Amino acid sequence: MRVPECDERPIAPPAALWLVEGDGGEPAFADLHRDVTVADLARATGTGMRSVEHVKRYTTAGTGADQGKTSGAVVVGVMSALLGAAPGQVGTTTFRPPYTPVSFATLAGRDRGELSDPVRTTAMHDAHVARGAVFEDVGQWKRPWYFPHDGESMEDAVRRECRAARTDVAAMDASTLGKIDIRGADAGTFLDRVYTNMYSTLPVGACRYGLMCRADGMVFDDGTTTRLADDHYLMTTTTGNAAAVFDWLEEWRQTEWPDLDVSFTSVTDHWATVAVVGPHAGRVLAAVAPGGRWIWRSCGTRPSTCWACRGGCSGSASRASWRTR
Numbered sequence: 001m002r003v004p005e006c007d008e009r010p011i012a013p014p015a016a017l018w019l020v021e022g023d024g025g026e027p028a029f030a031d032l033h034r035d036v037t038v039a040d041l042a043r044a045t046g047t048g049m050r051s052v053e054h055v056k057r058y059t060t061a062g063t064g065a066d067q068g069k070t071s072g073a074v075v076v077g078v079m080s081a082l083l084g085a086a087p088g089q090v091g092t093t094t095f096r097p098p099y100t101p102v103s104f105a106t107l108a109g110r111d112r113g114e115l116s117d118p119v120r121t122t123a124m125h126d127a128h129v130a131r132g133a134v135f136e137d138v139g140q141w142k143r144p145w146y147f148p149h150d151g152e153s154m155e156d157a158v159r160r161e162c163r164a165a166r167t168d169v170a171a172m173d174a175s176t177l178g179k180i181d182i183r184g185a186d187a188g189t190f191l192d193r194v195y196t197n198m199y200s201t202l203p204v205g206a207c208r209y210g211l212m213c214r215a216d217g218m219v220f221d222d223g224t225t226t227r228l229a230d231d232h233y234l235m236t237t238t239t240g241n242a243a244a245v246f247d248w249l250e251e252w253r254q255t256e257w258p259d260l261d262v263s264f265t266s267v268t269d270h271w272a273t274v275a276v277v278g279p280h281a282g283r284v285l286a287a288v289a290p291g292g293r294w295i296w297r298s299c300g301t302r303p304s305t306c307w308a309c310r311g312g313c314s315g316s317a318s319r320a321s322w323r324t325r
Contacts (some may be wrong), residue, residue: 016087018077030078031071033064038078045082052076056093067095122175123272139240141176169278177223178242179271180249182233184262191225191233194252202227212245221245234267242268 019028019038028038036059044055061075062068072092080087120140133144148157164170188200195210202208207226214220223236237245249264276284
C-alpha cells in the first residue's frame with residue numbers, strides 16, 4: 001500500500017518559554033504566593049547564587065502555602081534561562097507537605113459531627129434528662145440549665161427554682177466543677193502561694209473559699225478547697241478553667257518551687273457534686289446523713305466516700321455541697 005508523501009517538515013518538540021521580555025517596566029511574577037518577580041531571581045543569580053535552595057531562601061520563592069507547587073517549575077525555568085543551564089542542572093527545591101492538597105475530612109479523621117468536640121456528661125445526666133432538663137453547654141459539659149414543668153416558660157421555671165432556693169430548698173448538679181486532688185507535706189505551703197488567702201492554717205475537715213490571681217495580679221480563678229488531712233487537700237475550680245488551673249499549678253511546682261513536696265491529680269470525673277441550697281438544706285442533708293456535722297462528715301461503710309461542706313457563696317441562708325464517688 002502506497003502512503004502519500006508530504007514535503008512538510010516535521011513539527012519540532014515544543015520549546016519552553018519561561019520569560020517574555022518587555023519594555024514597559026511592569027513586574028513579571030514567578031511566584032504569586034510570595035510576590036517574587038523575575039527581577040528578584042535575576043538579582044539573586046547576579047550576586048553569584050547558583051543553588052536553587054539558596055535562591056529560594058534569598059527570595060522566599062516556593063515558601064508559600066503551596067510549597068512551590070504553582071511556582072516551582074517557573075522559578076527553576078527562569079533560573080535556567082538566567083544561568084544558561086538546563087532545568088535539570090538547576091535542580092528543584094525540597095517540597096514539604098502538604099505538597100499535594102489534603103482534604104479537611106482527612107485531617108479531621110473521625111472527629112466529625114458530634115465527634116468534632118467531645119461531649120461530657122455528669123453521673124446524674126440520665127436523671128436530669130428523665131426530669132425534662134434543658135441543658136446548657138459549659139465548656140464540653142452538658143449542665144442542666146433549668147427544669148420546666150409542662151407548659152412552663154423558661155422565665156417561669158427560673159423564677160420557681162429561685163423561689164425554692166430562697167424559701168425552701170433547691171439542689172444543683174455541680175459535678176462539672178474542676179476538682180484537683182493535692183497531696184504532700186508542703187501542700188498547705190504551696191496553696192498559700194497560689195491563692196490570695198491562707199490554706200496552711202485551715203483545720204482538717206474544713207473548707208475555705210479562695211481567689212487565685214496570675215503573676216500580674218489579675219483574677220485567674222476561684223473556688224473552694226477542703227482539707228481532708230494534714231497533707232491532703234481537694235481543690236475545686238470553675239468548670240471552664242479546670243485544665244488551665246491544673247497546668248498553672250504544675251507550672252509553678254515544676255519551674256518555681258521544685259523543692260516543695262506536693263503533687264496534683266485531676267479528679268474532676270471521679271466525684272459527683274451536688275449543691276444543696278436554701279433555709280432547709282440542713283434538713284435534707286440530715287436526712288441523708290443523720291447526725292452529720294456540717295464542716296465534714298464521712299458516711300457510709302467506707303471512709304471518705306462522701307462528705308458535706310457548708311458555705312455561703314450562693315447568698316442563701318444555708319448551702320452545702322455533697323460529694324460522692
